[in-house]
Amino acid sequence: MARVTVVGGGPGGYEAALVAQQLGAEVTVVDRDGLGGSAVLTDCVPSKTLIATSELMSDMTLARDLGINFRDHQGDPATELTADLGLVNERVKALALAQSGDIEGRLTRRGIRVVKGTGRIDADKRQVVATLTEGGEEAIDNDAVLIATGARPRVLPTAQPDGERILTWEQVYDLTELPEHMIVVGSGVTGVEFAGAYLNLGAQVTLVSSRDRVLPGEDADAATVLQDVLERQGMNILGKSRMESVSRSGDVVTVKLTDGREVTGSHCVLALGSIPNSEDLGLEEAGIELDEGGFIRTDKVSRTSAHGVYAAGDCTGGFMLASTAAMAGRIAMRHFLGDTVIPMDLKQVAANVFTSPEIATVGYSQAQVDSGEVVADTLRLDLKGNPRAKMQGISDGFVKLISRPGTGVVIGGVVVGPRASELIHPIALAVSTGLTVDQIANTFTVYPSISGSTAEVARRLHHVE
Template identity: 55%
Template sequence: MDDMTLSFERTQSVAIVGGGPGGYEAAIAAAQLGAEVTLVERAGVGGSAVITDVVPSKTLIATADAAVAARSAGDLGVQLFAKGGDGKPLQPEVAINLAAVNRRLLALARQQSDDMRASLVEAGVRIISGHGRLEGDRGVIVSTGPGGTDFDRIEADTLVVSVGASPRELPSAKPDNDRILTWTQLYDMKSIPEHLIVVGSGVTGAEFAGAYMNLGSKVTLISSRDQVLPGEDSDAAAVIERVFKRGGMTLLSKSRADKVENLGDRVVATLSDGRTVEGSHCLMAVGSIPNTAGIGLEEAGIQMTESGHIQVNRVARTSVPNVYAAGDCTTFVPLASVASMQGRTAVFHALGDVVIPLERRRITSNIFTSPEIATIGWQQKDIEDGKIAGVVHKLPLAANPRAKMMGVKDGFVKLIARQGSGSVIGGVIVAPRASELIYPIAIAVERRLTVDQVSRVFAVYPSLAASITDAARAMHVVDHTIYGEA
C-alpha cells in the first residue's frame, strides 16, 4: 500500500456538489486518500471564484495598479515622452484598452479553470457537468440535459456541498447587464465607464471603486456607513478613504441608495434623503446570497440559517453526520482560502485522516485595494472592547527606508501581542503586496511566537518586511510587561 493512502475495509465513495475552491480541494484530497470521487459542477471547475469573481477581479486590479505605477513613475525620475512633429517632447497619457483587459482576464480565468480540471482528471476524479441536488443524505441527483431533461444519480458514503454564493440583487436596482451591473457582469464592458457609481462600501465595493478610479473612471462610492470598509481595522479604513479622496473619488457616507434606474444613456441613483446621483454605469455591491435554495438540503435534514447558509462546525460537518459543506454557502468565513481548507478538512475528517479544526483567529484575509489591507487574529477593537488583554504597536510605513525608495507614502504595520506573555495574537498590514507581507505574522500567530522571538529573525535591509521586525523590537518584553504605544 502507498504510504500516502489510508487503508479502508472497502473503498469509500465521496460525492461533491460544486467545483469551486472548496469542492476542488475536497476532490483532490479524497482522491489522494484512495476514495472514489465524483464532482458535480454546473459552470466549470473553479466555480465563480475562478471564472467570474476572484481571478478576474484581481487581474483587473493588477492592471489598475500597473496604470498607477506608469502615471506615478515621474515621482521616481522616470519620464515617458514622445517626439511631436516639431521634434519637441510630448507627455503621453496612459490609455486603458478595457476590451483587451477584459479579454485577457477572462482568458486567464478560463485557463485556470482548465488547469484545475486537468488536475482532477489526472487524480482520477469523475466530473459530471450539471446541476446537483441532494436526495437524502447519501444520494445526489444530477440534471445533465437542457431544461433538466436528463438525469444521473450518484450514491456516496460522504457528501460535500460547496455551491458558493451569488451577488445579491435588489428589486429597486435590478441588474440588467447593460448599465446596472453586478461584479460578475463588469467584464462585458468595452470601454472605461465615464462615471461609475458603486453602491456598497464593503470589500467588493471598495476594491472595484479603487480599481476603476485608477483605470481612469470618475467614481462615486455610496456607503450606508460612516466609513468605507465597515468592520475592518479603523486605521486601515482611514488610509483607504484618504487615498480614495486624494484620487478624486466622491464618497457619500451615511447614504443609502433606495433605487437605481437605467435611463438609456445614463443611470440615476436615488438616495433615501431624496438626493440623486447621475452616472454612466452603476455597480451593485450589496453582498451575496448562498446558492442553497432548491437543492434538497432541508429535505435531507441539514440545519440552515434564515439567510440560507449551511450550519457547519469547525471540521465543516453539517447537522447530518456524513454530509459536509465548504465555502461561501456555509456559516464560516467567506474566503476562497478558507473554502479550500474547509474542503480538505471535511474529507480528512470523513475518511479518518488527521484533522486540525479550523480556528477563525488564525485565518489571514486580504483586501485588494491600493494599498492592500491584510489582517489576521485578534484586532485592536477586540482589545478596546475588553475581549482580550493585549497591546498594540503601529509603525507608519513612510518611515521605512525601502518604502521611501519605492515612493510609498501610505500604510503601516500594526502588531498585536498578548499582555504579559508577549505572544503575537494579531496584526494588520496596509502596504503594497500586504497579502505577501502578512505571512510572517500569520506564522507567528499560528506558532504562538512572542514578539521577542519575531524580533530575532533577520529581515533584509532595506525591505518592507523590516517594519515587522521593528514593530516587534518596539514591543520587547521586560519583566513580562510589554512596552509600546497603542
C-alpha cells in the same frame, strides 16, 4: 473503497475532491458552471486580474517622482496614460477560463470523475441526483456528500441589474469601454476593490457608503488610510448615504438615496453582499439545518446536521474567502476518511483587501482590544519612515502588531501598503504558531525591505509596559 460525491466545483469542492482521492476514495464532482466556480470564473481571479492592471496604472503615477518621464513618438512629453478596458477584460476572461481548464485537467488526471450539471441530495437512497447539462439525469451512489455550491451577488427589487449599465460584480467583465462615471453602491471589500480599480484605470468614481467610512468591518486605522488615499486621488465618497433605488434611462444611471438626493453616472456596480446557493438541493428534506439567511450550518470539521453530509465555502457563510473554502473542504474529507484533522481556527485566517494600498489582517483586531474582548498591547508604525518605502515612493501605509502583555505572544496584525497580501504571511505564521514579538524581532530581515518594519514594530513592543 469509500464513495464521495462533491456538489460544486469551486475551491471548497475541487480541493476536497483532491484530498478525498489522495486518501483513497472514489470521487465524483458534479459541477454546473466550470471547475473553479465563481472564485475562478466570475469573482476572485477575474477581479484580481483587473486590479493587477489598475495597480500598474497606479504605480505609473509615481514614475515622475522616481525620475521617469514619458515621450510620445514625436518626442514631446506624454501627458496621458490610458487603459483599453476591452483588451483588459479579454485578458481577464481568458485567464479565468485557462485557470478553470487547468483545475479540470488536474482532477481528471487524478482519476476524479467530473459530471457537468446540477446536483441534489436524495437522502432516502443515499444518492446525489445530477441533472445533466446535456439532458437527462444520473443517480450517483455515495457514502458521503460535500455541498460546495457557493453564493451569488445579492440584488434588490429596487436595484435590478441589466447586464449593460447596472451591473453585479460578476457582469463587469463584458464592458468594452471604460465607464465615464462609475457609481459603486456598497463600501465593503468588494465595493471598495472595484471602486479603487476603476478609479486607477481612469474613470470618475462615486462610492455610495451607508456607513461613515469605507470598509466598516476592517481595522479602523487601515480604513482611514485607504479612504484618505482614495479621496486624495479624486474619488467621491458619499458617507452615511443609503441607496434607495437604481434606475436607468438610456445611457444615464441614477442612484436615488434615502435622503432624497440623486447621483447620476454612466454605470453602476452593485456590491450589496451575497446570497447562498442553497435552494433546490434537497437540503431540508435531508435534515440539513440552514440559518435565517439560507446559509448551511456546519461545525468545525465541516459537518452539517445530516449524517454523512458536509459543506464548505460560501454556501456556509462566515469568512467568504477562497482560502477558507478550500481549507473547509480539505478538513471535511480528512474527517470523513479518518485522516488527521485539525479543526479550522478562524483566528488564524489571513485576509486581504486588494486596493491601493492593500489591507491585510490576521488574528484578533484592534476593535476587539478596544472593546475589552481581549487584553493586548498594540503598536503601529507608519511605512513613511521605512527606507525601502522611501526608495519606492511609498508614503501611505503601516504595520501594526497585537500581542499578549507579559508574554509578548503575537495574536494579531495589520499591514497596509503595496503587496500587503505578501507581507502579512510572517505575521500569520506568528499567530498560528504562537511566536512572540521578541522572536520576530530577533529574526534577520533584509535591509532595506518593507518587512523590516514588522521586525521594528516587534522590537518596540518589547519595551511596552
